[in-house]
Amino acid sequence: MKRAFAEINLRKLAENLEAYRSRLDCRTEILGVLKADAYGHGAPPVARKLAAGGVNYFGVAGLSEAQELRQNGIAAPILIFSQPAEQYIPRIIELKVAQTVYEYAFVERLAKAAPDKVQVHVKVDTGMNRIGLRPAELPDFLRKIKSLKNIAVESLFTHLACLDAAGQKQLEKFAECVAAAKAIVPEIKYIHALSSQALLAFPQAQYDMVRLGIGLYRGALTFKSRVMAVKTIQAGESVSYGATFTAEKPTRVATISAGYADGLSRLLSNRGRVLINGQSYKLCGNICMDMCLAAVDDSVSAGDEVVLIGRQGGAEITAQELADLTGTIDYEIMCGIGKRVPRFYLE
Numbered sequence: 001m002k003r004a005f006a007e008i009n010l011r012k013l014a015e016n017l018e019a020y021r022s023r024l025d026c027r028t029e030i031l032g033v034l035k036a037d038a039y040g041h042g043a044p045p046v047a048r049k050l051a052a053g054g055v056n057y058f059g060v061a062g063l064s065e066a067q068e069l070r071q072n073g074i075a076a077p078i079l080i081f082s083q084p085a086e087q088y089i090p091r092i093i094e095l096k097v098a099q100t101v102y103e104y105a106f107v108e109r110l111a112k113a114a115p116d117k118v119q120v121h122v123k124v125d126t127g128m129n130r131i132g133l134r135p136a137e138l139p140d141f142l143r144k145i146k147s148l149k150n151i152a153v154e155s156l157f158t159h160l161a162c163l164d165a166a167g168q169k170q171l172e173k174f175a176e177c178v179a180a181a182k183a184i185v186p187e188i189k190y191i192h193a194l195s196s197q198a199l200l201a202f203p204q205a206q207y208d209m210v211r212l213g214i215g216l217y218r219g220a221l222t223f224k225s226r227v228m229a230v231k232t233i234q235a236g237e238s239v240s241y242g243a244t245f246t247a248e249k250p251t252r253v254a255t256i257s258a259g260y261a262d263g264l265s266r267l268l269s270n271r272g273r274v275l276i277n278g279q280s281y282k283l284c285g286n287i288c289m290d291m292c293l294a295a296v297d298d299s300v301s302a303g304d305e306v307v308l309i310g311r312q313g314g315a316e317i318t319a320q321e322l323a324d325l326t327g328t329i330d331y332e333i334m335c336g337i338g339k340r341v342p343r344f345y346l347e
Contacts, residue, residue, distance in 0.1 A: 004225040004258035004308070005342050008041050010049045012220040017053045020212055023199060028206045030054070031079065031192065033213035034069065035061035040263075040334040041217055042343045044072035050216070051076060059211060063091050070095055079121055079155075082131055089113050098154060102133045104144055111148040120145070121155035121190070124177050126170040128161040135177050142184045155190035155209070156181045163201040171205050178207075214331055218319075222310030223337060225258040227276065227302050228291070239293050240285030245270055252296050254281070256306050259290040263337035264308060267326040274306050278313025309333070 021030070032055040033039075038046040047058055047069055059079045060066050066078045079098045084091075086109050092099050093110075098119040101107045110118055122142065125132030133141055145151055158174045160167045174193050181188060191207035196215025199206070233239065233253055238246045256274065260266045269286045274294050281294040305312070309319055319330040326333075 002226045002228060002257050003341075004223070004262040004264075005344060006040075006337060007222045007224065007310075008045070008343055008345050009220045009222070010045070010345055010347050013041075013046065013049055013216060014053050016216045016218065016220065017050060017055070017212070020196070020199065020210075020215060021054075023203060024210065025206055027208070029057065029190070029209045031057045031059050031209055031211045032216065033059045033195075033211055035059065035065060035081065035213075036335045037065075037339075039214060039217045039331065040337045041221055042345070043069060044074065045343075045345050047072075047074045047076075055212075057209070063088055063095065063097075066095050066097050067091070077119070093118065101145070102131060102141075104141060107145045107148060107151060111145075111151045114150040117150050117152045119152050119154040121157055122153060122181070124156060124158050124174065126158045126160075126173040126177070127166065128159050128170075130159075132158065135173055135180075138177055139180050139184060142181055146185055153185045153188055155192065156188055157190075157192045160193065160195070160198050160202075163198055167198065167201065171202060174205075214334075217334065218330075221319075221334065221337075223258075223263070223308040223341075224310070225256050225262075225306045225308060227300060227304045227306060228255045228257050229302050230254050230296065230300055238285070240269075240288060242286050244286050245284040245293075245295075251284075252298065252300065253284065254294050254296045254300050254304075254306075256292050256294060257290065258306070258308055259288045259292055261289045261338055262341050263333075264292060265322065265326045265333075265336065268322065271325050272322065273317065274308055275310075275312040275315050275317060276300050276304050276306050278315055280315055280317075 032050040034043040037043050057077045081100055089110050093114050100123050101120045102123045123132035160170050178191055190209045192209040193205055194210045196212050199210050233247050233251055235249050258264050266287045272283045273280050281296045284295045285293050319333040322333045323330045
């Protein structure tokens with residue numbers, strides 16, 4: 001295989017799941033976050049692996065992601081994390097998903113359209129200031145939707161913006177919201193506030209459920225490619241668009257079949273590195289849409305495996321390293337690996 005590809009280590013995924021489970025109270029349930037194609041890892045295979053490990057609830061960003069899971073045989077409950085336009089209410093009903101809500105008009109329309117009970121998770125905004133009800137709005141909202149036919153309030157949840165004192169203040173606000181909500185809807189099944197990162201910072205706030213996302217995936221993906229060709233350029237010669245790298249001496253250059261359309265950020269041009277035969281080599285010249293180049297030595301040949309993210313021998317390149325070089329976070333690096341990159345699943 002000469003084009004870029006990714007290997008997903010399902011055993012590592014299971015190990016990460018168990019590491020998080022060891023931090024949980026035995027009564028705390030896990031919602032596996034599968035949005036953005038399971039952070040670039042492939043949602044259906046990941047869902048099946050997590051289900052085998054005891055995860056029985058999943059969360060996605062939108063209806064198209066839920067549809068993909070349903071079409072691949074995932075029958076477990078799925079939560080849509082944001083409220084879609086009202087025109088998509090028939091799809092919510094058809095897919096039998098749980099829906100995040102925070103606008104009464106939307107819930108009213110949902111209730112009128114639904115032939116039977118729809119589970120809703122009420123989102124309260126305790127400080128992210130993104131989506132959700134303000135705490136003062138929550139009691140009236142719950143009283144109104146409680147009376148709607150075919151609406152079942154399954155959950156109340158929030159999302160933390162910070163994992164420091166500001167996050168603690170959010171949790172304090174949320175605790176007040178929980179008390180107010182249970183006084184109105186005592187049958188609420190799930191209360192959830194913590195993500196993978198937040199669980200480590202605030203383990204005391206597990207409530208009934210935690211949402212595990214990026215923490216499940218760290219170290220499970222290896223992003224690879226192959227050397228397409230190797231040539232020697234002379235002192236004074238340049239490579240790639242814009243001639244941003246010029247050789248100071250005769251230099252062997254490997255052309256690698258991975259580029260920014262595959263998820264290798266162009267910001268890594270002349271800054272990033274790759275692993276070939278267990279050795280680290282610096283990228284040279286601008287990264288192209290489908291290819292990149294690296295300055296290598298005589299040990300590198302056409303056909304050699306290239307690691308862009310992951311471990312090879314005793315060397316490793318992490319998504320966090322690429323994030324640091326490009327001024328972003330590892331979430332974006334993982335989600336940015338393109339759809340045209342095939343995924344292969346290893347046990």
